[in-house]
Amino acid sequence: MPGGRASCLANITAKSVISCVAAYEKVRTNMAGKNVAVQLANGRSMPLFGLGTWKSKPDEVRKAVIEALEAGYRHIDCASIYGNEEEVGAGLKEKFSDGTVKREDVFITTKLWNTVHHPEDVEAACKKSLENLGLGYVDLFLMHWPFAFQRGNDLFPKGPDGAVLDGDVDFVDTWKAMEDLVEKGLTRAIGVSNFNKSQLQRILDLPPKQKICNLQIEITPYLPGNDIREFCKANNIVLTAYSPLGSPDRPMQAGTDPILLQDPVINEIAKAKGRTPAQIATRYQIDRGIAVIPKSVTPSRIRENLQVLDFELTSDEVQRIGALERNFRYICFGASKHCKYYPF
Template sequence: MALNVPNVKFYNGNEIPIFGLGTWKSQPGEVTKAVKDAIDIGYRHIDCAHVYANEKEVGEAIKAKIAEGVVKREDLFITSKLWNTYHKPELVEPMIKKTLEDLGLDYLDLYLIHWPFAYKDGSDNFPKTPEGLPLLDDSVDYLDTWKAMEAVFAKKLTKNIGVSNFNSEQIDRLLKNSTIKPVTNQIECHPYLNQKKLSDYCKEKGIVITAYSPLGSPDRPWAKPDDPKLMDDKKLQELAKKYKKSVAQVLIRYQIDRGHVVIPKSVTKTRIAENSEVFDFKLTADDIAYIDSFDCNGRICPMFGTEVSKHYPFNIPF
């Protein structure tokens, strides 16, 4: 079965399915089944990262579905990300090779710098100071990391390179000091943080936005009981009734109708299927503007403790 998922064209002519499966917080034991289910349902775009600690399990699912003849490698679009402890230029190639080995692939379709700031390198993905704060390494500049990203692209280890969680000034600086422009900026995006200015800025530069946490990431480990829950928003529930869709489907469609690639995460087969049933309706321009008005700078992934880094991305409006 194939979903009729439109592609978005990058400035370099390559294409990415506008819709895919996110795998952040998917437990190793659950993620293999989730990816297999997603591929069976018709998903062709899987978003991964080394730091999610489940790439081997994602790889098992991909391998199984290729072996079954459900898909060929070239039917799939696989993204991964360079973690903060591997920003030193000499660590980038060994790291993408580790990801490829874990996923059981010869190449990635897209490789991203996960965050613009670096952590102290070493075997711990989350090195800490004695006070328990992230152990940052501001001696590493993302411009140097990017040059190493260009090098792994030149070696055909990935078909595209991009960034994640970069602000407009960081992208601007990157564009002025690089040979290859990033194809995408993957950012947190949902009605409480609609990212309109950053989205417009990236569009102007020919960079595609990929929206993560489009459903407000209700299962994030640091959520507090009294945090507003996007999926419980009464205004969104009313809108969902109007379209005879679920709130999740409206939230996913909201990104698609804005031209954003969107990667909702789920490990439940029924939800993985439901999340994909968004290509038989469109939101009106008025409803998109209405949803835009819910913005309250409600960032849910601020990366606590990294605010002191000179490369922290959220100290400016966008």
Template sequence: MADSNLFTVLPGGKKYPLLGLGTWQSESGKVRHAVETAIACGYRHIDAAYAYANEKEVGDAIKAKIDDGTIKREDIFVTTKLWITETHPGRIEPCCRESLQNLGLDYADLYLIHYPVSLVNDKGSFPLGEDGMLIGDDSIDYIDVWKGMESLVDKGLVRAIGVSNFNTSQMQRILDLPPKHPVANLQVECHPLLAQNELIELCKKHGITVTAYSPLGSPERPGDKSTEPVLMEDPVVCAIAKKRGVSSAQVLIRYQLQRGVVVVPKSVTPSRIQQNFEALHFELSKEEMQELIDLNRDHRLLDFPMGKRLKYYPFGNQN
């Protein structure tokens, strides 16, 4: 497949591989092998985060593949994220530096604000009140967090910055600043049931790349899933997969690739990591793409329920 189909381009010209390996919920003791396997398969994009608590294993895997000559540092694109307990102006740079130390890197290719909300920073990474809801720090505005992120670019700690889980109005508020450094990327939940058309159009208008997390419907997500749709068992997805002789996961990955959306499926199983990578090697027809597009019902599977009372909660009306 042509090089232009494997990459999108960030503001400034940096190539951003369209397919990456996600590491959310990748089990300790398994994620290093998963990342090493992915790099050996040909992946050149790893999506990490401070909050995933596995950056050290991710970094060990990258180092191992550099040391064995499979890749050079410049060959691999690494994204990580600022967690929402670390958004106070005095904590942004230390959090970034801690992530870089964990990853064994001098810089991150892309650094994202994980959510537009902020939490108190003296009660652990997930501070909960007696009601089971997260305890917010309403004194922090994500606009000020963005300005702190911009200083990381100035200091060479990160090459590009972006946001995750922001809605259209929150995106527009940053764009209206205007930002000193461009918003390079928006990472959001995205799959055929939640197509994110409005956000994607906004991003296209402003030259912002979009990354889809949970592209397979996040079957291992926390919470009660008994009444929720199972995306990889959807009849339309399964029919296309059967016709093509591929997996449902490959169909869902390919759907994003053909939309020009970066996609970061998670797996720690070597055979699935390889199989997911092979989604680069076939194309869906216009008719098949339309069938998948028609599945959209703006149905969110991960609505961050513990954060619904937080200022700047991005997913609808606060409760």
């Protein structure tokens, strides 16, 4: 880790997040008083801590959303491909109806799937997600991947050889269609997920009518994304880390994959501070000004995951975690490596 970045991280506390990332974001506390939020490029705020819903079963995710909102979460991350938007919507509706939270107090993200990248499909896909969620708008709508799949009802269309069929749609054209969603009030902001720097630059070079407000990518201590973080900082794009805990329940695991939450350094720090390894890994990203959306459907873990703002990492601890970088990616989506715009 370069000395300048390490020095910056080493001096961060819960009260000084803004001093390190003020070049591209503004930190405040949300109405629940538990989440720190960043200011997006369009001036709207996004809580730095949210509930991820990938791999959450439909019969479990409604209860998880309810538990999270009651615990103080004000950011829920969804996607159409997760297959559980309706149940997420049911949980939201229950908490809106009983007065726990108001719609305007919860930041909700969802994503455009690869089979609907054709510009004429984008608006209908967004409206379908809104219908599933029971909402009139989302706060953030992301392009889930830069590559398209062949259009149709099959979410993972495959050819005779078993390879996913590339839709061959330029993500720039998809982005232009997404810009219209903001103008029509279907989403407050737009962004992208799983894009690399050159792909982000193509959109920035348009220049876009709507700002790229967010980039959601895999970020862990093993894959800290230092280069793209600097790029996003320079271009006023807020980062969100998905699978910040190494996605231990992810599909297609290899037996040799390192298990982040068993890392000796993280566990040693956790033990010394009386915290969990998950809290240490999460706190590290928040200290870097990166939003995190760990997934859980277990009530105790949902509440435990949120308890990351009442302790500090020392400069030595920050540097030790920073030294864990090994360029290891947990989520590769290898079945799409042949696609034209595969980002990795």
